[in-house]
Amino acid sequence: MSAVVLEVASGRVDARKLARAAARLQPGMVAALPTETNYVLACQLGDKAAIERIRRIRGEGAGKMFSLFLADFAAMGRYAVIDNRAFRLIKDIDHGGYTFILPATKEVPRAFAHKKRKTIGLRLPGDPACRAFLAALDAPLAGCSLQADGESLSELGEKRPWLAKLVDVIVDAGALPGGETTIIDLAADAEASVLRAGVGATDFLDG
Numbered sequence: 001m002s003a004v005v006l007e008v009a010s011g012r013v014d015a016r017k018l019a020r021a022a023a024r025l026q027p028g029m030v031a032a033l034p035t036e037t038n039y040v041l042a043c044q045l046g047d048k049a050a051i052e053r054i055r056r057i058r059g060e061g062a063g064k065m066f067s068l069f070l071a072d073f074a075a076m077g078r079y080a081v082i083d084n085r086a087f088r089l090i091k092d093i094d095h096g097g098y099t100f101i102l103p104a105t106k107e108v109p110r111a112f113a114h115k116k117r118k119t120i121g122l123r124l125p126g127d128p129a130c131r132a133f134l135a136a137l138d139a140p141l142a143g144c145s146l147q148a149d150g151e152s153l154s155e156l157g158e159k160r161p162w163l164a165k166l167v168d169v170i171v172d173a174g175a176l177p178g179g180e181t182t183i184i185d186l187a188a189d190a191e192a193s194v195l196r197a198g199v200g201a202t203d204f205l206d207g
Contacts, residue, residue: 009174
């Protein structure tokens with residue numbers, strides 16, 4: 001069965017249509033969603049069957065770490081331990097451009113946390129359609145970048161028919177900016193460290 005596809009115009013969000021699309025994401029299902037960088041594959045947190053589908057689509061084994069995608073900052077405290085230092089840093093950053101590495105709480109299934117460090121990567125997507133999708137679900141999604149031929153996709157284009165055979169829901173926002181998120185490690189006792197430089201600025205860490 002081919003995926004349900006919702007096309008959204010850049011910068012414009014139809015909350016009702018996105019809510020209907022989000023309602024279709026049932027256990028075992030996979031969605032392709034836009035972010036402030038590239039498209040991602042996502043599923044319900046703790047959904048092992050859907051996670052295996054995502055790994056098959058990407059052609060990867062069990063070692064790939066997934067991030068948690070949240071609609072807003074308020075939801076972070078349920079899934080990550082946020083100390084005062086992390087709170088001050090994150091609350092002043094607008095949505096998008098970052099993945100924050102934080103200690104996972106017991107709300108995060110063990111399989112989704114780093115085996116040794118017990119951490120999780122959290123993202124607050126900057127794309128308005130993705131945020132509306134998450135808000136309609138009122139729950140986090142676990143996901144990772146959508147790739148084809150080893151490259152992250154910033155536009156579905158001619159790949160959409162291929163993707164529609166592999167996933168259940170597609171939110172197509174056209175061409176995205178591309179690039180990668182900046183990964184900031186806030187789990188260690190030391191100062192915040194940048195694990196990967198990306199689209200999110202890091203000059204505020206020098207202050």
